[in-house]
Amino acid sequence: MTSDPLWLYDTTLRDGAQREGISLSLDDKLRIARQLDHLGIPFIEGGWPGANPKDVQFFWHLRENPLTQAEVVAFCATRRPHRRAAEEKMLEPILAAGTRWVTIFGKSWDLHVTEGLKTTLDENLAMIADTIEFLSSQGRRVIYDAEHWFDGYGDNPAYALETLKTAREAGAEWLVLCDTNGGTLPDRVGAIAQEVKDALGEGNCLGIHTHNDSGTAVANALAAVQAGARMVQGTINGYGERCGNANLCTLIPNLQVKLGYNCISETQLGSLSETSRLISEMVNLAPDDHAPFVGLSAFAHKGGIHVSAVQRNPRTYEHIDPAVVGNRRRIVISEQAGISNVLEKARRFGLDLDRQHPLSREILARLKTLEHEGYQFEAAEASFELLIREALEQRRSRFELKGFDVFCRTDSAAWDETMSSQSLATVKLTVDGQEMLTAAEGNGPVSALDAALRKALIPFYPVIAQFHLTDYKVRILDGRAGTSAKTRVLVESSNGRDRWTTVGVSVNIIEASYQAVVEALEYGLLLEDQYQPLGEPSRC
Incomplete structure (x- = not known):
């Protein structure tokens, strides 16, 4: 493992929820937050307090029942033009949310300043500085998301850099480079991240936030990390507006297994596949069976040369051990496929199953039959426990x-x-x-x-x-x-x-x-x- 720290920042509950077809209830958001906390994500962005009653209640619930290790982060924009942050009504719910960390996004692209905000470049800098200084004065630690950073840097690099320097001098602890339109390619992301690091000097905390409009969100985030970024923002399963955000279920194994960063514990990494599938059920979207690392087919082998080779040595057709990310090898013709998962689930239910006992095979066969019929037990463990208890003749007939x-x-x-x-x-x-x-x-x-x-x-x-x-x-x-x-x-x-x-x-x-x-x-x-x-x- 590398000695350099790397911080994961999940925005499934805010940016991910902007995906077309996703509508999260308050309970959905709370359950997802606790699952991310269990996974070991250090920063969980909960939403924009004040934007809707649901987000206000979300932060209130977590103040009453805190997470075990994650920092919950409130999200908001800089103050509006020609106002004082101390008098900005939009910032009142941010403070009321009671989080230690607040993420503020501001404009990096001069086009957005003049055409979107309809204000001057100097006023935009004042908006960034005033907002961060005010939040800092209220005891909040600030992450600054530089929106449309790469487009802005391409058009006017001097001004884009000035927005970052302004945020840093105002007290922002993290400066996050956002590829908001998702149109930048990895070589350019890496080069620009390196230029920013050189321009701001060593010791500055840079982050990366990428979108997948060009299909390169994960590759862009990896390029930024290799250039010096130490915060990586993304969403579970890559959920997000338009084509989605950088997929943390792909990023985390690449960062930890391939590049050697210590992001989460090995035990937590082993629950990544379960987390991916569980959250897909919570948001009511079908899991992507072909997703890297966590998909049902990510380590599936169907007959012929592949099967015979992987049975002799899994390295022949598997780039990592699937168990590292909580997935499993699937050999379609093998009755052994999935037995370990059944035994592990049974242990979690307090039931003792012997691998060699005929009942274990019967349960596995029943599970496969039901999965073929359309059952999905990843998010329905109560039904799976009843299935096992029925096989063990421990299921009481109630009516x-x-x-x-x-x-x-x-x-x-x-x-x-x-x-x-x-x-x-x-x-x-x-x-x-x-x-x-x-x-x-x-x-x-x-x-x-x-x-x-x-x-x-x-x-x-x-x-x-x-x-x-x-x-x-x-x-x-x-x-x-x-x-x-x-x-x-x-x-x-x-x-x-x-x-x-x-x-x-x-x-x-x-x-x-x-x-x-x-x-x-x-x-x-x-x-x-x-x-x-x-x-x-x-x-x-």
């Missing part, structure tokens, strides 16, 4: 479904904004030999079905009243099949103490939802059984 019906009604004569929809679900099931037939309404079919199930089960399992559905995600697995497409449903639930996620798959979205909701209730009861003190009878 037996006899059937259910769901009826949807639309109360409007026309399709307009005043139209309302109501759903009615009836459920017939047996519990301990007793037959129950219940009905309940909801504002949608899943809501009604959940309500009917609860109504039937609460008399037998009162603790279910404490369970709440906290998230519901739907993904169409084969869109080309049209209305006959298979659907995967992920349901996240909570009892106020724990959170767990379950999955269902079917060509019928109601059936898929039912599978996920039923397993959510079942797993919640399993957790309650595990929390019962010794000697105290379970109410479940």
Whole structure:
């Protein structure tokens, strides 16, 4: 490992969330932040306080329940032209967020100053200096993002450098060079980063922030690091506006395994693939199976010369050991593929499986069958634990479904904004030999079905009243099949103490939802059984 420090800065929750198709709830943002904290990311940009109520609540929640090691960073622009930063209303929520670090972005390109801000070059420098000095006077440590740096430097290098010097003299601790339009190529990024380092002198903390519009965001970031940048900004899975940002799931292994920088611990690096897939589920986007390092196919081998060679010596067709990044080798024709993952998951659930026991093979075979059908257990560990417990005959039968019906009604004569929809679900099931037939309404079919199930089960399992559905995600697995497409449903639930996620798959979205909701209730009861003190009878 090199002795030079290197700092990772994640902007998934702000820049990444600007990707078309991503819409994060407050709970999504909090879960992602804690996953990034677990991964060992030093800086996590949480958003722009004041831009929307969600970001204000996000910072408030983390003040009440801090992360374990990461610095949460608030993001904002410099003050507006011809105002004083101390009187700038936009900066009040930034201070109220209570973060130690604040990232401020300012204009580096004279074109943006004159055409975008409609102000003078001198006033832009004053905006940078005044904003950073004010935040510093309030006890904040400042990261300065030099927006459109490479375009600005190309057009007017003297002025672009002046913006950086102004930020440094005002108290910014990091100066981040941003390829905002994503149009610069690696050789130019490296050369300019070196020129900036030479111009500002040794000891200045330079960072790099790249976009992928030319398909070179990762290569650009690596070039900047090799030229002296010591902060690397990016997003998980490369999420971001237009073509995305530099992908941290590709950058981190390249920086740590290939270039020798100590970015995160080896254990944390080993959770990178899991983090990539988990966050893809949280943002409700399909994981990229062919993503470098973390993709499902990144270390897959399909027959012929490749398979025979890699079985003798993995180095023949693998540039690193997949386990380093938490991935696995997949040999399609081998029954061994994935057994280690099954055993590891079982250990995490407190279940002891022997590699050689026939049940281990049966679980793996069942897992492969379900994955082929469209199930995804990366973000639905509760369903996977129930699957293993069923194989071990440790899955308690709580009730037996006899059937259910769901009826949807639309109360409007026309399709307009005043139209309302109501759903009615009836459920017939047996519990301990007793037959129950219940009905309940909801504002949608899943809501009604959940309500009917609860109504039937609460008399037998009162603790279910404490369970709440906290998230519901739907993904169409084969869109080309049209209305006959298979659907995967992920349901996240909570009892106020724990959170767990379950999955269902079917060509019928109601059936898929039912599978996920039923397993959510079942797993919640399993957790309650595990929390019962010794000697105290379970109410479940």
